[in-house]
Amino acid sequence: MTGRLAGKVAIVTGAGSGIGKASVELFRNEGATVVGADLHGAEFECDAGDEEQVDALVAHTVRDHGGLDIFFANAGVSGGFDSIFDQDANDWAEILRVNLIGPFLAIKYAAPVMKGRGGGSIVATASVAGLRSGAGGPAYSASKAGVINLVKVAATQLAGANIRVNAICPGLIETGMTEFIFERARSKGQESQIGHLNPLKRGGAPIEIANAALFLASDEASYVNGQAIVVDGGLSSSHPFNHQSYGRTTT
Template sequence: MRLNGKIAIVTGAGSGIGKASVELFREHGATVVGADLKGADVECDAGSEAAVAKLVADTVAEHGGLDIFFANAGISGGLESIFEQDESAWAEILRVNTIGPAMAIKYAAPEMKKRGGGSIIATASVAGLRSGAGGPAYTASKAAVINLVKIGAQQLTGSNIRVNAICPGLIETGMTEFVYERARAKGVEDKLGHLNPMKRGGQPIEIANAALFLASDEASYVNGHALVVDGGLSASHPFNLQAYGRTAI
């Protein structure tokens, strides 16, 4: 019961990482409000300042406070090149993926301060670390999230509110469904994730477990950090073992 008595909000809770996190947080004793455009406890556009403000206010009014906010909602925006994505695509991706977590910090932190502290977590991505894991606007939005949590941690100095990010690698969710379906149709599903040392893609529960750690008191000294959960993908520049005359064990 690592979150016993805690009150939490999880956005993007209708499926994938968000849904797995809601279930896991509840298993560990938290009261959780799951929010999404559909398929969750409450409907919420996580990229809207007014909607996020209302989500926080309603949660506090109904449950008496707020201890955890997992700003997980996000959109991919596809894999078009920088020459194909127009201004409206950039604006929408940044609105949801970057402004959404910023609004989560803005409205969650004052309520957490009233309770003596809390934990804010944002979903970034390995795409935010370097190119090659998403479209240009998506990659830029997730890089911004990584820096956003550092800014948030500094601006909340002395509040006992921690602000961290998770950088997932390839995870089987609704966002990556087209990748998995295409691989299955071609009979090459076993090749998914083959560039990382674990030689596989990840599952939502593996990211939810990381979120549980960051939400809990076990991460009491982890702040302003981007936790990478990618099977080791970003631990090295891609290379071919055989080209160096080596083979895996």
């Protein structure tokens, strides 16, 4: 077996569509044995924010495949774009349960198994919305900021275990969560406006995030730990302004 993940056993949550689905396919193509988990559309049915179900997911993987080397905690929900004043505590609790408690549970149950194997890699999906305002709703943004801090704390608490914990911060990626943005723009003939605020002037594809996850999961990232890797076309590289295309002159 060849590939960058040859001989590795991986779990990917949120595997039914978008980034998760692309990651499952990519990891398998790179030689890993992958258990894809989601509420629907994946081989293992799992609520990523439910402790008993995550425990069962890890136990199932170890029992059927002999161990665990990689956990990509990718499952998440958007929660919409309502303002702070239009949401209640129940809205926040559900968004935080999936987006932040989910990666916490992945770390809690994956790390002991990985330690017994001599190490491993845990990757969590955060967001540019966790870096600053303007890229998501308030609860979503807060949850993703929590993920960024969580991987830093976890990396520190796992010192000496040879377990790397990192996050990916996607920008605007075409997934089920953002489909309405892309479809609305296309229906209005405004597809060229998708992603126009970033220097690449386009939205991203799930495979572009999956490629980042592959890097962090692989031994090529053996010295990358406690980091939040931004994959957003350059959106977060500056304060927002109206980018002109390269070579365009003004009068």
